[in-house]
Amino acid sequence: MDFLRPETLAEALALKAERPDAVPIAGGTDVMVELNFDHRRPPALLDLTRVPELQRWDEGLRIGAGVPYARIIAELGDRLPGLAMASRTVGSPQIRNRGTVGGNLGAASPAGDTHPVLLASDAVVEVASARGSRMIPATEFYLGVKRNALEQDELIVAVHLKPAAGPQQFSKVGTRNAMVIAVCSFAISLFPAEKRVGAAVGSAAPTPRRAREAEEFLASELDFSSPKPLLDSVKREFGELVSRAASPIDDVRGSAAYRKHALAVMARRTLGWAWQELIDGERACA
């Protein structure tokens, strides 16, 4: 197996063009597990940890694919609360020091913790190849179980997000109180100025997925101009619609029925918290 160590992005893209079978590796928290268990034996690894362009984020919230979760929590938690919440649930402190959002996107596991947040927050994935770069909305990025929209010669370069326009929440069910893979997860982002809501589910369908009907329901039901406490019936209906957006399976981590149930509960609760934050914010401004 060849171990390729580019020093610049241009070099990395050239190598990837030359060796499309090279598997990119950043923190190694997914790739190394697969290698160690012999589930995958790629002819080459493309080590991205020395590529400076991937290790930084800028004020425009273009976050390099190699920025680890620990830094997202520490450095971006104020502007991207939803992403920070999801990042906090990833593995152990050691894993959060190594693992990256770029890696989450590259693996495209339906259980990846940051996906629902990226979907609910209108993230755009910047990918590049020696041929040039392109921007892929998160909604178009996940194609199937562990399949994404990357071409063979492309690398994930960055994720583009906007500072939270309103309250954001992320919630994840696992059968342990820490360091646990998602049984199912849910993210919600409020966009008060646009009078709409982003909502997405994780680990409850072949891909992470937006709950569009649920979003539309809230866009029509919520009064963003003068937010008042929500009726239980609205929260409930929202929960039902989120649940309906999922098509989970029965597996060793949980039953499909449980996942649908849990998604409804998480959707209801997170909407309540986010909406309350909006009300509290209005009060604070008034």
Added chain:
Amino acid sequence: MTLTPAELTSAVSGGIGTSPQRPDGNLKVRGEFAYASDLWHEDMIWGATLRSPHPYARITSVDITEALKVPGVYAVLTHLDVPGRNLYGLEHKDQPVLAVDVVRYQGEPIALVGADHPETARRAMKKIVVTYDVLEPVVDMETAVDDTPLHPGGNLVRHVPIRRGSRDVTADVVVTGRYEVGMQDQAFLGPESGLAVPAGDGSVDLYIATQWLHVDRSQVAAALGLPEEKVRLTLSGVGGAFGGREDLSMQVHACLLALHTGKPVKMVYNREESFYGHVHRHPAVLYYEHGADHTGKLVYVRTKMYLDGGAYASSTPAVVANAATLGVGPYEVDNVTVDAYGVYTNNPPCGAMRGFGAVQAGFAYESQMDKLAEALGMSPVDVRVRNAMTEGSVMPTGQVVDSAAPVAQLLKLVQDKPLPAGTSTDIRELPGGVSNTTHGEGVVRGVGYAVGIKNICFSEGYDDYSTARVRVSMVNGELAAAVHTAACEVGQGLVTIMQQIVRTELGIERVTVLPMDTTIGNGGSTSASRQTYVTGGAVKAACALVREKLAGRTDIGDEVIDETTEWRHRATEAIDPETGQGNAHVQYGFAAHRAVVDVDVELGLVRVVALDCAQDVGRALNPQAVVGQIQGGSAQGLGLAVMEEIQTSGGKVRNPSFTDYLIPTVLDMPPMSIDVLELADPHAPYGIRGVGEPPTISSTPAIVAAIRAATGLALTRVPVRPEHLTGT
């Protein structure tokens, strides 16, 4: 002269009753401890094991031709290459070293590859062609006995009946229940590993992580067709055991490859293979009927229990006997009927795990005691105290409990501890933690109690002994001692305990513990909470012999005092095969827990808020190690209560990874308040009582009782899953 604990004083520091620092502690925390997986030898090759993908199949052919052609491969071996007996087992020799014409569980070893690199070995393994005639597996423990016989004698491994008092009694209040215990794994962190080094004379040295060197050796020697003296074992760094290393894993395999190739052979299982490479805790189905009078006094207990031994017997017979003899718990009951069955199926083989049969029964009888309390309108503690055994009580086997049995006291101790503050508002302390599933919504608190009983040391007439050698000589002008045993340090702290005993007995501060190996006599198994008792007893006895020769001298010049002795605990008896009567056990250990849980009743998530414990340890030779055992045992019980289960389907393991086999993290396990009682057992060295297992028994039912209290649900199965709580 016998010393009572109070009279034991020592001039040197680090003796018994203190907690000297362990030699392995800092190394382990820093990741520097050398485990068996770190073994290395110049010129060594690597072994790999081809395993059956099927739970039950006839092997119609095995073709190793292509595998042998892979460059770097030194050997590919099948059962035809096993020179000695191709069967081994702790109690019944029923398990093939390498499968012959049938495989009885998923993961059963069929062939071995020795190659210059683990990767080469794995690739070659994939080129071995095995054809199977796949058969319908037997997977239901309740019907297995009447199903396809998997072994020549049928599928019943052992039936233990217990008949005490009358079966013709009636009670004011009767409660019945059916309980299930899922298959728990020991989940030790250091996977199976070892290094076999061939010697020129056809003998072999095996460096190995195990629990019992001598029984490994006798099984390895028989399989290799060698006399025992030609097989030498040395303990390597062990990363936890909990019963899972009592059976052989790769011991014979590595030696076969080494003797066949003439090269040192290292084998290390990865995490997935480890799940197939050792026995698990028996899953169980238990039916109980408890009858009591209106005051809560138990009139009778009747139970029928099934324990799934899986494909091979391992220690199933002894596990069944434990479940049966301890099956009513630490209570006085005059009329007892027990029928416990251990069976063969095509599920993964099950054997020893911390608690050993008492865990399964404990979940069921404690659930029944809660049910009885509810039926009587009594508190869970009161109904237990009403029936609590004491010193002098008679077990269902007829055995009189002849040392402290402070069951009521332990319960009262945990009951009287202050309760934790109300449900937190910090998400880190709520169910789900930073997964942010609740800010308090749906969270209900519950409190539950349980108490358990465990036999300490080996039972039923087993000749259970240990051998210790203590040597004293002058080093730099002062007396120094070396202690040698074959008793395995698996992480429990035996090395430190032996040093403490020598310091106390001889007044010598400098004590070296020699490598544990088979050049000395049997040390017995590191299991049944027995090493401090039995090997500790042997070291103490060897010290007494040394002390006699020392005759009070502090300078012995060039003299070397070197004493070896065997030490046995008092004898036990076989139980009557029809009535289960007999003095089966050496000693009983007791622990009680009070669990406090917060349950998110809408999501079915649980946070154990408090798990306080009281346990009698007879005498705490190393108080810190005692507390560590209680914390660890309680955590393992917590795991069984709410998360740990090897899930199988049609005999196949569905979650052989630490991604999906979850064990508690530090964020799942609350800090514990622990009361350690020291009520000396006059029959035991220093009065000690085995510590490691009792807390594992009561932890699980206490937590489940607390979840029941929070939810009002019956919860008859462990581990409790979120689906059980939400009804989805």
